[in-house]
Amino acid sequence: MLIPALAWGVLPLAVARIKGEPINQILGTTVGTLIVGLITLPFIKLNIDAKTFWMAALAGAFWVIGQLGQYTGYAKVGVSETMPISTGLQLIGTSLVGVVIFGEWASTSAKIWGFIGIALLIIGAILTSVSDAGTSEGNKSNQTGTIIMLVCTTLGFIVYNAIPRVLSASGIAIFFPESVGMVLAVLVYLVFTRQLGELKAKSSWQSLIAGFIFSIAALGYIMSVRDNGVNTAFVVSQLSVVISTLGGMLVLGEKKSKKGYIFTISGLILIFVGAILTTIMH
Numbered sequence: 001m002l003i004p005a006l007a008w009g010v011l012p013l014a015v016a017r018i019k020g021e022p023i024n025q026i027l028g029t030t031v032g033t034l035i036v037g038l039i040t041l042p043f044i045k046l047n048i049d050a051k052t053f054w055m056a057a058l059a060g061a062f063w064v065i066g067q068l069g070q071y072t073g074y075a076k077v078g079v080s081e082t083m084p085i086s087t088g089l090q091l092i093g094t095s096l097v098g099v100v101i102f103g104e105w106a107s108t109s110a111k112i113w114g115f116i117g118i119a120l121l122i123i124g125a126i127l128t129s130v131s132d133a134g135t136s137e138g139n140k141s142n143q144t145g146t147i148i149m150l151v152c153t154t155l156g157f158i159v160y161n162a163i164p165r166v167l168s169a170s171g172i173a174i175f176f177p178e179s180v181g182m183v184l185a186v187l188v189y190l191v192f193t194r195q196l197g198e199l200k201a202k203s204s205w206q207s208l209i210a211g212f213i214f215s216i217a218a219l220g221y222i223m224s225v226r227d228n229g230v231n232t233a234f235v236v237s238q239l240s241v242v243i244s245t246l247g248g249m250l251v252l253g254e255k256k257s258k259k260g261y262i263f264t265i266s267g268l269i270l271i272f273v274g275a276i277l278t279t280i281m282h
Contacts, residue, residue, distance in 0.1 A: 001224050001227075001228055001232070001233065001236050002236065002239075003216065003217065003220030003221075003224070004217045004218075004220045004221040004224060004233070004236075004237040004240065005236055005237050005238070005239035005240045005243065006217075006240075006243065007213050007214070007216045007217030007220060007240075008214075008217040008237065008240035008243075008244070009239070009240035009241070009242070009243025009244045009247065010213060010243065010244075010247070011210060011213045011214055011217065011240075011244070012070070012074060012079040012082075012083055012244045012247070012248070013079065013244060013247045013248070013251055013252065014209055014210055014213055015029075015071060015074065015207065015210050016074050016079055016248070016252055017252075018203055018206050018207050018209075018210070019203060020201065020203025020204065020206065020207060021075070021198075021203070022068055022071035022072045022074075022075055023068075023189075023190070023193075023195055023198050024198055024201050024203040024204040024207055025071045025203075025207045025210060026064060026067055026068045026071055026186055026207075027186050027190070027198060027199070027204045027207065028203070028204045028205060028206065028207020028208045028209075028210055028211060029067065029182075029207055029208075029210040029211045029214055030064065030179070030182040030183045030185075030186045030211060031183060031204075031208060031211060032207070032208040032209065032210060032211015032212050032214070032215070033179040033182055033183075033211040033214055033215050033218075034179040034180065034182065034183045034211070035208070035211065035212075036179070036211065036212060036215035036219075037175055037176040037178075037179035037180070037215070038176070040172070040175065040176065040219070041176055044172050044173060044175075044176075045173065046173055046176065047169075047173070048169045048173050048174070048177070052167050052168070052169050052174065052177075053177045054177070054181075055163055055166075055167055056163070056164070056167065056169075056174035056177035056178045056181065057177045057178065057180050057181030057184065058163060058181055059159065059160045059163035059164060059174075059178055059181065060160070060177070060178035060179060060180065060181030060182040060185065061181040061182065061184065061185035062155075062156040062157075062159040062160045062163070063156060063157065063160040063178070063181075063182060064156065064182050064185040064186055064189070065153050065155070065156025065157075065185075066086075066090075066153050066154055066155075066156035066157030066158075066160060067156075067157075068153065068189075069086070069149055069150055069152070069153025069154065069156070070082060070083075070086050070150075070153075072146075072149060072153075073085075073086065073146050073149070073150055076142060076143075076145075076146045077142070077143055077146045078248055078252070078254040079244055079245070079247070079248030079252060079254065080244075080245045080246075080247075080248030080249045080252075080254045080256070080264065081128060081129060081143075081248075081254075081264075082146070082150065083241050083244040083245050083248070084124065084125060084128035084129075084241055084245055084264065084267055084268055084271055085125050085128060085129055085147060085150055086150050086154060086157075087238065087240075087241040087271060088121045088122070088124055088125030088128075088267075088271050088274075089125065089150060089151060089154040090154055090157045090158065090161070091118075091121050091238070091271070091274060091275055091278060092118055092121050092122065092125075093154060093155070093157070093158035094157075094158055094161050094162070095114060095117070095118055095121075095278040095279075096118070097158055097161075097162050099111075099114065101162070102165060113277050114277065114278050116277055117273075117274040117275070117276070117277025117278035118274065118278060119274075120270045120271070120273055120274035120277065121270070121271055121274035121275070121278070123267075123270055124266075124267040124268065124269070124270030124271035124274060125267065125271065126267070127263045127264070127266050127267030127270065128245070128263065128264050128267035128268065128271075129143070129147060129267075130259070130260060130263040130264075170222075171221075171222035171225065171226075172219070172222055175215075175218065175219065175222065179215075217237075217240075221233060221237055224236070224237070230279075231279045231280050232280075234275075234279050235275050235276050235279050235280060238271070238272060238275045239272070241268065241271060241272075242268055242272065245264065245268055249261075249264075
């Protein structure tokens, strides 16, 4: 149950240590994930039809949009600010998709608790985005632009989380096609942005470790859902935001003012409580 939280929490710290651009980081991450996908193939039953395969690949492609946004955020405003905002936005979007498309929160009490949870997520994300002059978060315009970028790219994560819910195949079965979609999406992006030279960059291949870490988290989450149920597995996995945010400040040395620390810790608490309310209280 704790493996996804630990691995997803460590992932941003590992990526931030690699001296490369976001494009190098996303390239290495996707190729590393595909390698793990290929390794798992002999141990799983890939009894899925072509439609399911390409739908899962499409989910992987949308994941690239979200992850590239996160990696860009790390470079611009740091891990300790990007992760709480990104996680809060994902929780809000995924919850709303669940209500509108999949008919969750059917009862009145579920809707009340759910929307209270969303309100806490919004407040938590706002609190963690409070910055002060002289900290590692950059100037105000840079921060505002990064938040807007995260709002747009988080749509990729929301679609990535939604597509598997309409597929009948198990999570393990769609892991490989998702990894195929991830690599194809990055290759298409490299072609259109004329950055194919990044395939040779040292930092791209150093970022393979990020793909291995992501795969451990993703496979661990699939198994946790099977053993513990979706709600419990999901909420516990969100502890990753606490690990990555605190790690950004303690391990990467991202500086905040005293007010910034207080707001960030308060925001993290609200995000975690909001995650509980939007998943368990219905």
